[in-house]
Amino acid sequence: MVFVKHMGYYLSVFFSTQQKTAPKPGFNTFILHLLAGLCSLATTGAVRAQTTSFDSLGGVTRQLARYQQRAPHEKLFLHLDRPVYLCGETMWFKVYAVDGTYSRPIALNSVAYVEVLDAANQPVLQGKVALQKAMGQGSFVLPTSLAAGSYTVRAYTSSMKNFGPEAYFHSTVTIINTFAASGAGNRDSASYDARFFPEGGNLVRGLRSRVGFKVTDKTGRGVAAEGKVLNQSGAVVATFKTLRQGMGTFSFTPAAGPDTYTATVTLGKNRVLSRELPRPYEQGYVMRLDNTGPDQLTLSVDATSNRPETLYLLGHSRQNIALTAPLQLINGKARFLINKSQLLEGVSHLTLFNAERKPVCERLYFRVPQRRLAISARADKPQYGTREKVSVQVATADQQTPAPANLSMAVYRLDSLAATTGLAIDRYLWLAADLQGSVENPEYYFTATGPEAAESTDNLMLTQGWSRFKWEDVLAVPKPFEFLPEPYGPIMQARLTQAGSNKPREGIIAFLSTPSRLVQLSTSQSNAQGLVHFELNRFVGTDNVVVQTDPRQDSTCAITLFSPFSDRYATRQLPPFGLTSRYQSDYLKRHLQAQVQNVFSGKYRNLYAAERVDSMAFFGKPSATYLLDKYTRFKVLEEVLREYVPEVVVRIRKDGFHLLVVDNLNKTVLEENPMVLLDGVPVFNINKMMAMNPLKIQKLDVLESRYFHGTSMYNGIVSFTTYKGNLEGFPLDPQVLVREYEGVQRQREFYAPRYDTPDAAKSRLPDLRNLLYWNPNVATSTSPQTLDFYTGDQAGRYLVVLQGLSDSGLSGSASFVLDVKPAL
CATH class of the missing domain: 2.60.40 (Immunoglobulin-like)
Structure with a gap:
């Protein structure tokens, strides 16, 4: 199969706010298809959104369908067992692979690539995780040589490498090295930034525009600020103030002429930032999307030209077209009413095209999913003692109807070091995965209600761009992708x-x-x-x-x-990290606990699940098998073959030995050398093979007919197997490449002691586990399931976290706290 690098100019889905020149022409092929068959709809009032017949799009939807078939959109989610680790501990995770449109499990790839990256985007740990039925599990033992700090865990499949690294799964964890004397990490966060995003993509002179903005610290976290916009003369034309997470909006009208605009941002009492706003265009369009009712959005368009013009709106959600409709621009204005029910749940993308067949404005909108996987989990008691059995009853439902699902569950101790919680699967799949960068507190956008919540959600859509869908990829001439899916293995x-x-x-x-x-x-x-x-x-x-x-x-x-791991990295800012004296006792305590566990339970760290191994050779059942210990052992391999292997004829010619396989079925001798294997490795130099000591060989298999293997054809197969299966020192030719290679991870088993007998409960071995329980394979059915584990010797509060996915694509999470009291 031919591998061709997927090239092409990529149309920006969210117009850059730093663009200084007019938009470049292009996109003609797409617009010609888009406008074919669309009829003009003249009106002086609002136009209610309608979905035009897909046939009228002139092939765009067919191209989109083709693109979906060629490049199914994948998302990965990792449930990490906890947010904070010590060097020397084990990081456990569960991988969920879903399609990008409806979040249903997708078994396109059988391998997920998981990496732990440091602050400089350098991988410190890498692994391949086998996926079965779109799910998998893996682990990393964190080396004691890792520097303390914030790290990024990212995951992707081979297919996802054909697209930008922004679409990979990313999550942040904290790793503390208690062996090191210090760990300043990336604690310095004195640097701040402010960015401005005109709604629709552009500022246009003479047209009032709404501008979203985001003020962040060095780590990318939003900070409170206020400011004002000044023209070249120093006059204030707008003021603004952040609402939540450092985001907000303001409106103003860029004046005609050469004026440029500068925003001054005030943080606290003494810090002021100055940033230039994007330069306004002399002519163009501005878009505004307003929430004008419980079920209605109003899209307003203003243009500098007063001549009548037909514009075209296309809305899609994750590769699915939700609406297409024309609207008439009269006296430089148009309005368009959108029924929210027409848009799919999650993030939608609205693009406006003008009569000259060019995209002029783009906008994102988020519709909160109404259905989610309801996970109910409760413990059998409100409080537990040390070394006591805990029974957790788990059930899953769609609304009120029981729904089978596959879950993962972690139970870890809450202390001052684990102050944050991990990312929830439904919050990631429906929101964070479709936006650029990391979304601060995604839970808020799903649960908050009221005008402030709606405005905050709108601010998020204005300031964090679309990370996935690119129309040019859809409409480009199909080319083979560089990276193929891996349905059967790496x-x-x-x-x-x-x-x-x-x-x-x-x-x-x-x-x-x-x-x-x-x-x-x-x-x-x-x-x-x-x-x-x-x-x-x-x-x-x-x-x-x-x-x-x-x-x-x-x-x-x-x-x-070639390395199978991606060498492209998304731009991400890690949260601050630093060891502080206030938590010194907590560091020492966690260090002691971890070392005690390593001493007394370290032997259980590398327990692996039994693997089912298929011992059948690639060529199937041989025609004949010889266990050489059952025969007279000769010191020369030629004698072995001549004496009791009638299926192989030994010939000596000018260039040395030749082996010819006898095809008994066709009553003939194959005229060329067979494929000769030693412990599965091809040996093309028959003289070297014949010089090997036969006392090192345990078994000989012969396939006495021609064998077609891919594009190759073998004149029979002669396969030698040594006792150790390691070539027994056989000298390979110099041009042969031998490399150590890592396949998919072996399945490490999580170990936890059980105190189900009086002797076990009285054991003097200390149990100072921070992670009480990890189970990546919790399969629920229509009836509740009970999961059992035991507390250790540490009293405190423990967080129980469950995450999972149903076959229909419903995702959900649940958590509650267990109280463990010390024994009296």
């Missing part, structure tokens, strides 16, 4: 080049194998770019891989393996 990619240069080698067959008693072999033929790819559908843990070419076809090409 795909390893490599490039074959001419030795001594970067010139790619095309049409060369490469072989991938892993020395093992489990015989697996993959092949791939290089494309015009010299790229080959191999599917590793049963590669678990870390092992050596062997990549080589057949020297009869090519013996000189260089092989370069």
Whole structure:
């Protein structure tokens, strides 16, 4: 398959507020399709939104459908077991993969890539997590060498790498290194910033515009501020004040002429910022979206031109077109009424096009989802003692109807270090995942009501741009994506080049194998770019891989393996971090607890779930199998084959040994060497193979017919297996590439002691666990399920957190606190 880098000019979904020149022309192909078949609708009053027949869009919806089929929109969510860790502890997580439109589980990929990034976006931990039925689980043991600070956990699939890193999952965690003497981290937050976002994308002279703004500290958190807008003469033309999370709006009319505008922002008593507003255009359009009723939005458009003009509105939600309609601009004004029920739940994107077939304004709107997965969870007692059994009853429902779901559950101790809670799955999938950057306190936009909540939500839509959908991607000529989905396992990619240069080698067959008693072999033929790819559908843990070419076809090409991890990073600001003297006793306490657990329970850290291994070789059942210990052991491999392997004929020619397989079915001898394997690794030099000590070989398998393997054809297969499965020192050719490679993570099991007998309850081993319980596979049905675990020796308050997803796409979370009292 050909790998081609996905290129193209990307249309900005949220017009840059720093743009200084007029919008560039473009988008003609899209607009021609969009306007084809749309009829003009002249009116002097408001136009009520209507969904035009999709056929009238002249193929745009067909292109959108094609795009959805070629590139299904994915989202990942990770439920992390807790927000704060100590170096040396284990980070546990559950991965949920959903489609980007309706948040239903999507099994497009079988692998998720999870990374822990430091403040400089350098990965400190990386892992591949196997996904089954769109879900998976993994863990990282945090090294004691990590510096204390705030870190980003991000996750993505191979398909998601074809698009921007802004669409990857991101979450922030705190890691404290109690082994280090200090940890200043990134505590300094003295730097502030203010950004301004004209509604619709542009300021236009002579047209009154609403401007959203956001004032943040160095970490990206909103801060309270107030300010004023000054023209070139120093006159105040507008004043403003933040509402929530450092966001707010103000309105003003840029005057005609060369005037520029500057905002002065005051933070507290002594700090003042000065920022230039985007330069107004001389001509153009402005858009305003107002909430004018419980079920109605009003879209207002003003233009500098008074001539009649037909404009076109297109609204979509996560690749689904919700409405398309024309509206008539008369005397430079138009209004458009939108029924909120026409827009899908979550974030919607409204784009306005003018008569010249150019996008002129864009706007986001958030509709709070009405349905969510209701998770009810309650403990059997209001209070517990140490080493006491806790039973939690869990049920899930859609409204009042029981709904089966897959959940994950964590129980961790609340203390001064764990002051924040993790991100909720429904808040992320319906809001944060579709906006640029991180959303501060997303819970507020789902639960708050009233005028202030509506205004705050609108401010969020004005100041944090759309992170996903790009129309040019939809309408571009389809090209193969650089990164393919991985439905059966990780795909390893490599490039074959001419030795001594970067010139790619095309049409060369490469072989991938892993020395093992489990015989697996993959092949791939290089494309015009010299790229080959191999599917590793049963590669678990870390092992050596062997990549080589057949020297009869090519013996000189260089092989370069590529990392499967993304090398593109979103721009993110981490929250401040610093060790403070006020929490010194808490650091010492957590350090002691962690070290005690490592000493007395460290042996349980690397418990792994039993893996079901398919021992069948890639070529299936062999024609004959020889366990050499059942026969006379010869010291020369030639004697072994001649004496009791009639399916293989040994010939000696001028260039040395040749092995010919006897095809008994067709009563013939295949004329070329078979594929010879040693512990699954192809051996093309038969002389080397024949020189190996047969006493190191335990088993010989023979396939006595031709075998077609991808684009390759073998004249039978002769497979030798050593006792250890590690080649037993066999010398590989110099051009063979041998590298250590990490497959998907082995499934580490969470360990927690049980005090279900009197002797266990009286055990003198200390139990100072901070994380009492972690279960990534809680499957609910139509009846409640009971989960049991035991408290440890630490009294305190423990937070129980459940998150999950139903098959229909309903997501939800729930939490409550357990009180554990010390024993009397």
